[in-house]
Amino acid sequence: METSLVLKIAYAALSLFIAFNYGILLGATTYRIRARVQGRLGIRLYQPYLDIIKNNAKRTSISHGIMFYLGPIFRITGGVGTFLFIPMIYGSVVFSNFSFAGDVLLVLYFIFFGQLGMALGAGEGGHPYSAIGVSRGLAQMTAFEVPFTLAIIALAVQHNTLSITEIIAAQQGGILNWSLFTNPAATAAALIAFLGMNMGNPFSVVTAPQEIPIGPPVEYHSNYLGLLQTNRSIFNSAKLILFMNLFFGGATNLIVMIIKTFLIYMITVIIGVAFPRFRVEQSIRFFLVVPTLIGLVGLVIALW
Amino acid sequence: MTNAPIIPLTDNHQAGRRVDLSSGKYLKLWQGPQHPGITGNMSLELTVSGDEIVDLRTHVGYLHRGFEKLMERRTYIQNFPIVCRICVPEPDFNEYLYAATVEELAGIRVPERANWLRNLTLEMARLASFLQWIGGQTGAFGMGVIGQWGITHRDYVLDLFEELSGGRIYHMYIIPGGVRGELPEGFEERARAVLDKVENLLGDIERAMFHNAVFKDRAKGLGVIPREMIDSYGITGPNARAAGVARDVRKDQPYLLYDQLDFDVVTASGSDTYDRAWVRFQEIHQSLSLIRQMLTRMPKSGPIHTQLPNPLHWKIPAGQTYRRAECTRGEYGYYLVSDGSGYPRRVYVRGPSYTHAVALMESMAVGANIADVAGLMVSFHTYPPEIER
Numbered sequence: 001m002e003t004s005l006v007l008k009i010a011y012a013a014l015s016l017f018i019a020f021n022y023g024i025l026l027g028a029t030t031y032r033i034r035a036r037v038q039g040r041l042g043i044r045l046y047q048p049y050l051d052i053i054k055n056n057a058k059r060t061s062i063s064h065g066i067m068f069y070l071g072p073i074f075r076i077t078g079g080v081g082t083f084l085f086i087p088m089i090y091g092s093v094v095f096s097n098f099s100f101a102g103d104v105l106l107v108l109y110f111i112f113f114g115q116l117g118m119a120l121g122a123g124e125g126g127h128p129y130s131a132i133g134v135s136r137g138l139a140q141m142t143a144f145e146v147p148f149t150l151a152i153i154a155l156a157v158q159h160n161t162l163s164i165t166e167i168i169a170a171q172q173g174g175i176l177n178w179s180l181f182t183n184p185a186a187t188a189a190a191l192i193a194f195l196g197m198n199m200g201n202p203f204s205v206v207t208a209p210q211e212i213p214i215g216p217p218v219e220y221h222s223n224y225l226g227l228l229q230t231n232r233s234i235f236n237s238a239k240l241i242l243f244m245n246l247f248f249g250g251a252t253n254l255i256v257m258i259i260k261t262f263l264i265y266m267i268t269v270i271i272g273v274a275f276p277r278f279r280v281e282q283s284i285r286f287f288l289v290v291p292t293l294i295g296l297v298g299l300v301i302a303l304w
Numbered sequence: 305m306t307n308a309p310i311i312p313l314t315d316n317h318q319a320g321r322r323v324d325l326s327s328g329k330y331l332k333l334w335q336g337p338q339h340p341g342i343t344g345n346m347s348l349e350l351t352v353s354g355d356e357i358v359d360l361r362t363h364v365g366y367l368h369r370g371f372e373k374l375m376e377r378r379t380y381i382q383n384f385p386i387v388c389r390i391c392v393p394e395p396d397f398n399e400y401l402y403a404a405t406v407e408e409l410a411g412i413r414v415p416e417r418a419n420w421l422r423n424l425t426l427e428m429a430r431l432a433s434f435l436q437w438i439g440g441q442t443g444a445f446g447m448g449v450i451g452q453w454g455i456t457h458r459d460y461v462l463d464l465f466e467e468l469s470g471g472r473i474y475h476m477y478i479i480p481g482g483v484r485g486e487l488p489e490g491f492e493e494r495a496r497a498v499l500d501k502v503e504n505l506l507g508d509i510e511r512a513m514f515h516n517a518v519f520k521d522r523a524k525g526l527g528v529i530p531r532e533m534i535d536s537y538g539i540t541g542p543n544a545r546a547a548g549v550a551r552d553v554r555k556d557q558p559y560l561l562y563d564q565l566d567f568d569v570v571t572a573s574g575s576d577t578y579d580r581a582w583v584r585f586q587e588i589h590q591s592l593s594l595i596r597q598m599l600t601r602m603p604k605s606g607p608i609h610t611q612l613p614n615p616l617h618w619k620i621p622a623g624q625t626y627r628r629a630e631c632t633r634g635e636y637g638y639y640l641v642s643d644g645s646g647y648p649r650r651v652y653v654r655g656p657s658y659t660h661a662v663a664l665m666e667s668m669a670v671g672a673n674i675a676d677v678a679g680l681m682v683s684f685h686t687y688p689p690e691i692e693r
Contacts (some may be wrong), residue, residue: 038452128333132674201446202518210341210444211675275518277446279675280355282521 023233055226071121078114079235144196150295168250186298341678344688482609541634655690
């Protein structure tokens with residue numbers, strides 16, 4: 001194996017390690033912020049680490065078939081896959097990951113790959129709550145894909161590239177070069193889709209505990225749940241870094257990355273604490289109308 | 305109440321009872337008894353087609369403690385610590401109604417100051433119960449923030465109860481003949497401070513909940529109770545008032561000191577989940593006002609209890625009576641029969657949750673979305689413990 005490839009793998013592993021820990025701390029911070037809004041203290045920052053260790057240490061004697069085991073594997077593959085094709089720090093050799101000319105398309109695919117795998121796995125579990133969660137999740141995913149894809153197409157047209165690195169490069173030179181300012185409609189459409197992708201309020205019916213299912217995780221416990229929690233941390237970081245790269249000018253060092261992604265994430269947190277949740281058909285109707293129209297405007301801006 | 309005809313099951317409802325599960329078009333789901341979307345110890349058996357409910361059957365019995373039967377084997381005074389346990393979140397109405405029925409049959413007169421204190425605790429209980437409900441209603445639609453705010457402020461009211469009675473949940477403060485103790489020193493100031501806190505909270509809740517587009521989307525048009533169902537189903541309280549029926553025992557048959565206090569019967573016309581929530585929200589404001597009025601006008605001294613006969617040999621003259629009061633869920637009633645012995649011959653408790661959680665829920669859920677079951681059930685404001693006495 002070439003030395004450069006070994007180095008690239010080592011760098012990617014380092015990026016993954018940082019993204020995992022950042023995702024965990026971000027999640028814990030979010031819990032604490034939500035708790036403060038509710039008038040509580042919230043969890044300690046290290047609590048998610050204990051949860052993951054505890055869940056991974058457990059074993060199960062229940063079997064629901066091979067696909068059930070593969071569900072969380074697909075999920076974490078989707079999360080890690082998404083992350084590994086997104087450059088974490090613009091211009092850095094260490095944190096560039098495996099980005100290449102058409103990585104936007106691959107990342108788009110990986111974002112939805114995990115959820116599809118989970119759907120197959122949870123469906124195999126046979127629990128009716130899982131089936132309801134899966135159908136809600138897939139229906140909502142199909143809906144928010146539309147504005148998200150429109151926003152990505154708008155950026156690809158605007159910058160004439162399908163490379164994330166080149167899209168970041170096009171935004172350098174000043175804050176007004178960010179896609180947020182050059183194409184605010186595409187940014188808005190993508191951010192609304194991001195709310196759906198994160199499954200926070202008002203688009204949290206997929207995993208709503210009160211409204212019958214708590215989604216596919218109802219059947220996943222012990223080390224399956226540990227895998228899903230690990231993936232949640234990595235996938236969260238990956239999505240935030242992707243949005244930062246596409247719409248907020250990317251980051252040239254880790255501190256800028258942390259500040260930008262934290263602020264992007266706060267959008268979902270603030271909206272999440274201020275709103276109840278839509279029913280799934282209300283979510284679909286919303287995604288296919290408001291952000292889709294905004295996304296189309298973004299496309300027009302890009303073509304103009 | 306008029307002799308309104310019983311409304312037959314809707315076509316949908318009847319179709320729901322005939323579903324063929326083997327057709328593969330329907331799915332049977334259980335919600336509860338352990339489920340965050342259920343209000344207490346009962347369960348719902350749902351038959352759904354896609355996301356739509358075609359049939360719903362309620363199942364109670366998980367919390368049956370046989371209180372009514374137990375009371376027939378205990379002396380009148382021994383029953384006093386039992387009755388409050390019939391309704392956990394709002395026990396004081398049980399204490400008051402049990403005491404009132406016993407006092408009526410025994411011919412006991414309650415001192416005036418005791419009546420003020422009773423009225424005060426009933427309104428405090430109403431406030432605590434509504435604060436708990438508002439958390440449930442918003443929580444059922446995923447808005448946990450308001451739920452936490454409501455529960456925190458309910459705890460402030462429970463602090464007052466603890467000061468007053470020594471108990472946070474079961475107070476056992478209202479007893480036959482009067483009340484168990486005086487107001488602690490400085491209680492009025494502390495109570496007013498809590499009322500101010502709750503009032504501030506209501507402003508935040510109004511903005512976050514009633515002016516929230518998503519909450520309106522979920523709650524408006526959900527579970528509309530037709531006005532003609534009100535009498536035939538025995539619907540009372542805010543559920544009836546949200547349908548435009550201005551019925552409130554506090555006004556229609558005033559008890560304690562309600563005829564001397566200033567308050568309105570809040571009504572609405574939409575009869576859906578949003579309007580029921582709005583009526584209850586306005587009643588929280590009314591409750592704050594009533595408590596303030598009582599703190600101001602209550603006599604500062606005077607007896608709080610009438611001397612009772614020896615409770616071990618207390619026999620009550622034969623007779624029967626029914627007393628009712630307006631609790632947060634609607635009309636609460638106690639029917640007491642005495643055969644002249646030291647034990648009640650029969651105690652029957654009429655809790656509004658029986659009607660609202662069973663008959664009404666089974667009827668209104670048909671055709672609704674399964675994601676709305678929790679929100680719908682909370683909007684009827686039911687407490688399963690009072691179904692099972």
